[in-house]
Amino acid sequence: MKNKVFVPTISLLAFTLCFVNLYSINTMYQDLSPARLGMYTTFYYLGYLVSQLPGGLFADKYGPKRLLIICIVLSGISTIALAFIDDPVLAYVMRIIGGLGSGPIMACASKLISNTFEDLRKRTGALGFLLCSPPLGLLMANSLTPFLLSMASRQVVLLLLGLLNLPVAILAIGFLKPTPKVQVKISILESVVVYRKSKTQVMLALVGFVFMFVVVGFGIWARKYYQYLGYSTTEINQLMTVFSVCAVLGAVVSGYLPVEHTKYLKVVFSVIGICFAVFAVLRSNLFVFSVLFGLIAYLPSAHFTAMAIELSPEKYRASAASLQNFFMQIGAFIMPTVTSVLLQCFGMYRMLWGFFAVLAFLASAMLWLLQKKPSQVYGNRAN
Template identity: 25%
Template sequence: MNTGNSFSSYRWVILALVVVCFCATFVTRFTWPPLITTVAPVLKLSMAQAGSYMSAFYIGYLVTQIPAGIIADKFGVRVVLAVSLMLEGVSTSSLAFTGNYEAGFVLRIIAGLGAGAVYASAARALVEWFPARERGRAFGLLMVAPSAGILISNFLAPTLNQMVGWQGAFMSVGTITFVAGVFVALFMRSNAPRENEKGSLTAGFTFIFQHKNLMLTCVAGFCLMWLQLAVATWANVYIKSIGFTVKEAGAVMMWYGVGGVLSPIVAGFLSDRLNNRRVIVLVSLALTIPLTLWFGYETSLTALYILSFSAAFASYLANPMLNVMVANYAGVQWAATASGIANFLYQIASLISPLVLGLVIDWTGNFSWVWWIMALGPAAGFIVMLNIKEEQT
């Protein structure tokens, strides 16, 4: 184990590991939306119940965010990551054998418990292994995972559904996630002493919750996540509702995934040069609002391809910037704990947004209000970001 805090070339292996791990958690969570129209009739689910499967995932996801961060800061990231991914893999595979709403709901909670421990550990690993001047690109590459998860799941889930059925799709995705956990157990290393063995949990929480800029950054992340999880959950259903096939809807969301994959990379490299991440977040949110509304009123397939790419590129510019800002505010000592708390607050939006919008769809019978409710998120986030002062690194 390397404890000298030197930034060796092995940091790129660590980066590859955490990106793959984080991506696997998004593939498991986003395998569900493309399969809603196939599985919902089989399990006799309403649209609100179908949306609640995403909310169920985030119940578990929220529960483990903060404890996982504390454990990772105290004892290191390798065991936390490996066990979490294996748990998520087993529970996702088990969805293939569920026969009712309640069983599936419980399994989605368990999958969320595993996934919830991943981000804080990944953030801790990057803070350990990358100097401040490279953290923008490191977090930018890490934040490729959410969009890559959407991209891969929108290709993989319909393809597997056609080849081996929806049960086979869940089993395949679960197996991939479990294998990712095995790779982490074999190759993950630490690059810093666990400083919190000398510090108290109370001191860490006091530091984090009294840090105004850190907490406002968390609120901005909540606002952004309100939009992003709503789009990921309901865009496929919307596109199908205006007359396109499941495959065409998946193709549109693949373009959304491509935009979201490229955007954090660009943002990360740009931020390391400009050293002004707050401005990038403000630009991201300002562009996202009109693009979201335009997407919700478009009915041309070609235009939907273009808009899905553009909307994703705009919104995902902000993700790595918010996460680097949190990590820099916290420093190495509290990196995982702060990241866990931040992601917990972000993901409260993930818990309620899909369910709220599912209820709106059930109530109105259409998507007329959905896109306006989604756009409220980045609009509020923009206002919050105006009140944040970034610490330069």
């Protein structure tokens, strides 16, 4: 029973700090140009993507505990280092290192949860708890970080945010049980082939790409958009905080909904598309929109990872989760560059939100191409 409490909790804390690392930089460096701000995000995701599959394979072969601890420490060090760096090139290097440290955490947490919860419904619920980490990290970036900045310098705030990783690493060392080394052969090529042979996995990878593109895009550019509309810093922080709180609730609840994954995702992506279409023309009632969109935006999260695990053999659960996350994070990786170009060419945030709406509707259409029942399910039942 203790393991079923500590595993989701420590996984949540570790994964949340990845997004504190990501989003807090955008909160602290609002004085930078959109292009420069986008580079901080791009370089973070470069390291994040590179470490995905190697991290998943290491977690499958040697167990997730050791790698998770290393990643937590490395992520914290990269944030602390930014406090003492003024050179932009070195700052970009630290962002890559931060991404390298954060990248395998999703695979490690997914492996820990899949080993702890064999029942698919309870596992999906635990994954929903884990995957409230992105909006929770955004919440901390938009509430805790401005609060700290009001009392201390940027350097001190970066130092404090990096040190948050220390107690999480200590908890992981003390309370996570080591997983025995897997004796069966683990192959990077085999893991990719097994993943690629499932049409459902491939389609989910494409849809996940769109999901991260539009949701991270909102998290990155919404602050700039509200500034463009003339909102004060206090009002912007309130809007982003409300969105993040509701997104955390939506992600947690999503994992416990008794739904069939594919049917559920079809509906949710259509609703996300409608939300972006409304946002493109909305000028008032943004508080209400933040509540509603927050509850909706992260509803798909747990179901992507749950399906990736269910559609993979047990020995490649972490690898499947990391491959799924890899394709999803490509969307987040290219998003800053693509959206920066769109904004420079058109100079209209309304165009950007309309573009996100189109992508969400396309994702919903792709899901309709999936078979009614996913093939190659390795869990105890197809969901």
